[in-house]
Amino acid sequence: MKATGIVRRIDDLGRIVIPKEIRRTLRIKEGDPLEIFTDREGEVILKKYSQVGELGKFAAEFAESLAQTSGHGVCITDRDQIVAAAGGMKKEYIGKTISDVLENMINERESILAGKTPERHVELTNGESKPDVPQVITPILCGGDAIGSVILSGKDRSVKMGETETHLSEMCGRIYGKTNGTVKAKAQEKSCVFCYGDEKQIRSLSL
Numbered sequence: 001m002k003a004t005g006i007v008r009r010i011d012d013l014g015r016i017v018i019p020k021e022i023r024r025t026l027r028i029k030e031g032d033p034l035e036i037f038t039d040r041e042g043e044v045i046l047k048k049y050s051q052v053g054e055l056g057k058f059a060a061e062f063a064e065s066l067a068q069t070s071g072h073g074v075c076i077t078d079r080d081q082i083v084a085a086a087g088g089m090k091k092e093y094i095g096k097t098i099s100d101v102l103e104n105m106i107n108e109r110e111s112i113l114a115g116k117t118p119e120r121h122v123e124l125t126n127g128e129s130k131p132d133v134p135q136v137i138t139p140i141l142c143g144g145d146a147i148g149s150v151i152l153s154g155k156d157r158s159v160k161m162g163e164t165e166t167h168l169s170e171m172c173g174r175i176y177g178k179t180n181g182t183v184k185a186k187a188q189e190k191s192c193v194f195c196y197g198d199e200k201q202i203r204s205l206s207l
Contacts, residue, residue, distance in 0.1 A: 082124065113162075
């Protein structure tokens with residue numbers, strides 16, 4: 001932990017104001033959930049709560065399964081950072097803060113299919129150049145809230161992405177969002193197989 005030297009008083013309702021500078025630095029916005037921890041020494045610790053990041057192991061297995069099924073690179077993010085990567089996506093992505101553009105897409109619940117048009121490509125982290133490979137990005141919704149995103153990324157410029165990849169990404173976003181509250185208890189009990197595709201090609205995703 002890092003001491004800030006800032007002291008705040010608790011009001012009559014037990015509320016405390018987190019300074020604006022800290023909220024800006026840690027990207028804490030109005031309505032963001034915070035998790036409360038205490039220890040035996042009397043310390044009270046507030047931590048940004050991530051529904052996606054809390055299921056880190058499941059996110060990693062989800063990404064690996066999706067990458068093997070689709071043949072594309074996969075990233076799973078929450079609203080702040082990349083929590084899982086697979087299928088050729090750089091492992092050093094994991095734990096990095098997502099770009100402002102991607103964060104805005106998640107907050108706006110915006111999906112995107114970026115083919116060979118560079119203008120629509122989205123950088124995943126701040127400071128990196130726009131990728132020149134096809135992308136499909138879909139927000140993860142849970143209880144009406146945008147909590148993260150599923151990203152499919154082609155391994156090179158020759159890869160084509162279309163409706164099948166878009167539907168797959170949207171389906172995975174819905175599955176992850178709907179199971180987020182219950183998968184912690186049930187994910188290890190049994191596996192599930194989801195089928196997707198069109199009349200010409202049916203594929204399955206095992207979780």
